Amino acid sequence: MTRPALTHDVRIIDTTLRDGSHAMGHRFTEDQVRSTVRALDRAGVEWIEVSHGDGVGGSSFNYGFSGTDEMDLIAAAAEEAGRARIAVLLVPGIGTADDLRRAHAAGARMVRVATHCTEADISPQYFEVARELGMETCGFLMMAHRAEPKVLAEQARIMVDAGCQSVYVTDSAGALLMHEARERFEALVAEVGDQAWVGYHGHQNMSLGVANSVLGQQAGVRYFDGSLCALGAGSGNSPTEVLGAVFDRLGVRTGLDVASLLDAAEDVVRPYLPRWPKMDRNAIVQGWAGVYSSFLLHAERAAARYGVPAQDILRRCGELGYVGGQEDMIIDVAVQLAAEEEGTAPVDEREKEAVR
Ligand SMILES: CC[C@H](O)CC(=O)C(=O)O
């Protein structure tokens, strides 16, 4: 599988309509999708990711139900796009090969197969299906701060050998400090850089998404994710409009029109934001403690329900090392913290007592 030719120095993939789905409580409407796609297309964005925040098939009790069927949103996006093409995310086990086929039928032309950073071996069958469908393939190594650079590079190798054309350092928790990000970029570029493009997906929990993108470009990373107005999980993603402006100032050609990106962010996305993604206490704790960004709203809901601070829930999730897919454990943690506060035995101890 050869990697696609780049039309500019770097390729910016916009994930407003996928990672942003977390921040929207998975309630994107067809009108919002259409207007955002039109604006991104006008700005020259080549790839626009659309799907439930947790990828195709994510609409569920555990991850949150979609307000509008994601296949309808993908179809609307594909219909609206002129030059831009539509990508989807797929997490094996949440999404299935059939979900991928449906997304392709709705107009998706790239799949980004996302696994925990040490579990690349569950991705190959999806790359195979994607290749049969003629889709562009991308691997997404999530929670990249949890794997040492050498291990992450070995995982990238598994994905590339399975036929993926680009592989991402995915900083799901927005936890990577600049030297940590650079070490991972260098390791992946050295391992697979002659066969696949290396990408970077940043979250702004510690405000480093754009800075790490600049370091990435210098280290040979060529795909960068961004979201308009940073709309994404946690305190959001590297803002696409800022990436466009910064790369422009650096003389790195993105093919994007910065003024149009600013219009897209300000005039199209900002009016429908339920809340501006921000680096508040809870989001900073996510970066600091290395917690999956999409846990934020789940933790805030559990905090309200069980009367314990969201920041404490998130810190405990970090200590316990929970990863994407363990959203149900957030409730468990909230219940435990509430019990600890009341001075009663933790729930599992009481359960054990009850069966004795
Ligand atoms: C699978 C959902 C998740 O939001 C993917 C992603 O964007 C990340 O890990 O940062």
Ligand SMILES: [Mn+2]
């Ligand atoms: Mn993300």
